[in-house]
Structure formats: structure tokens, C-alpha cells
Amino acid sequence: MSHRDGGLQGARTRRLIRHALIELVEEKGFGDATVGDIAKRALINRATFYRYYQDKYALVEEIFQEVISELPAELGPADRISVQNRIVGWEQLFDHVGRHHRLYAALLGRRGDPWFVARLRERCVALARDRLHNVQGDIALDAGRGMPPGELELVFAANLTLGAITWWLEHDRPLPPRQMAEAVVRFATQGYFGALGLDVLPSTP
CATH class of the missing domain: 1.10.357 (Tetracycline Repressor; domain 2)
Known part of the structure; x- marks a missing residue:
């Protein structure tokens, strides 16, 4: 489950993480993209990623819920x-x-x-x-x-x-x-x- 950290910084971090995921899926596929890869691409450390998401599947779950709502x-x-x-x-x-x-x-x-x-x-x-x-x-x-x-x-x-x-x-x-x-x-x-x-x-x- 994602950690809904409020404020502009939290929103910016989640946006960076999401963009990093999309880029990595385009380049190497979802299966081969690791949390470490996502964190590195988003210019954050792994601890910061885990502050928001339990794993990459939790990230996709959040994306899914937002897509459905729209x-x-x-x-x-x-x-x-x-x-x-x-x-x-x-x-x-x-x-x-x-x-x-x-x-x-x-x-x-x-x-x-x-x-x-x-x-x-x-x-x-x-x-x-x-x-x-x-x-x-x-x-x-x-x-x-x-x-x-x-x-x-x-x-x-x-x-x-x-x-x-x-x-x-x-x-x-x-x-x-x-x-x-x-x-x-x-x-x-x-x-x-x-x-x-x-x-x-x-x-x-």
C-alpha cells in the first residue's frame, strides 16, 4: 500500500517514481525492472521509494486505481x-x-x-x-x-x-x-x- 505523504514534495516524488517506471518498462520490460532500477532512475534512494510503496506492484496498483477513477x-x-x-x-x-x-x-x-x-x-x-x-x-x-x-x-x-x-x-x-x-x-x-x-x-x- 502506498504511503500518501502530503505536500508538493510528496507529489513530486511520486511523479518521478511513476515516470521512472514508465521509462524502464519501455526500455527493459516490467518484469526486469527492479525497485533499485526505479529508484536510481528517479534520482532517489531505495528507502525513499519504500516510504511511498511496498514494492513495484503497489506502485502499479496505485496507477491502476487512478486510471479507473479517471x-x-x-x-x-x-x-x-x-x-x-x-x-x-x-x-x-x-x-x-x-x-x-x-x-x-x-x-x-x-x-x-x-x-x-x-x-x-x-x-x-x-x-x-x-x-x-x-x-x-x-x-x-x-x-x-x-x-x-x-x-x-x-x-x-x-x-x-x-x-x-x-x-x-x-x-x-x-x-x-x-x-x-x-x-x-x-x-x-x-x-x-x-x-x-x-x-x-x-x-x-
Whole structure:
């Protein structure tokens, strides 16, 4: 758990530590970056690092919590909103990622932290589940799958979100947030074949 040392000095030290982590992940990967490496890069000693964080995972946990608190709340309210409004919500998400692109690229990329990716995926599923519950109310478990209806689909949606964000960052954000939002909503609404403009398989009788 991080030590919330108040004042400008504490904020400056945490900022230096975070920037050091991002640089090291970009250079050598999260797995190979040690507390000693982070402290050296941040121009502090190890004791100072441990004054704020128990280890590098506690540092990533703090980053995760801050990221979650800044994520747009309205990727889609808990009701049936229009496609246009959904696009606006997703555009806000990509705007958010774009503002913190270096952080996201470091932690979600090939050299990043699998724990961060897993936690972000879990959070996406939880947020979507809450909205689904608010729309559908209490739903009995699917007897055949032993899980609430839509649970697997929520995981698919979370992976779609993380995949789209990762692709966007790895390719240096080649499309504006609006176009990314439209692509995600189109895929979510029309499915794989529909989004590609291919014929959809006929439904079984």
C-alpha cells in the first residue's frame, strides 16, 4: 500500500517514481525492472521509494486505481441509449487513453505488466456487468453454463476494448478517437461479419 505523504514534495516524488517506471518498462520490460532500477532512475534512494510503496506492484496498483477513477463513467449509461450516444462515450474513452498514452502503452504493451492488463479487464467486465444488471434486473443463472446470461459476452466485450486500445497505441494512434469509437461501436453492434461488410450467416430455424 502506498504511503500518501502530503505536500508538493510528496507529489513530486511520486511523479518521478511513476515516470521512472514508465521509462524502464519501455526500455527493459516490467518484469526486469527492479525497485533499485526505479529508484536510481528517479534520482532517489531505495528507502525513499519504500516510504511511498511496498514494492513495484503497489506502485502499479496505485496507477491502476487512478486510471479507473479517471475512466469516463458514461461508456453507456444503464439504459438503452442510442448508437450515437454510445459513440460519444467511447470517444471519451479514447480521448482519456490518448491523454495518458505513454502510461497505457507501457503497461498494456508487450513489455508491460500482465497483472495490470488482467485487472483492467476485470474492471471492464465489472462495469459492464453492473450496467447489464441495472437494465435486466435480477436474472437467474443459466442452468446450462452455471453463470449469469451474458457473462461470457461481457468478457468478449472487455477483450475487444483492451484489444482496440492496445492496437491503437502500438500503431501510434493512427486514427482519431472518434473513428476508433465508431469502429468499436460498429463491431459491438453488427458483429464481426457485419462490421466487415460480409454476409451474415443465416439464423438456424
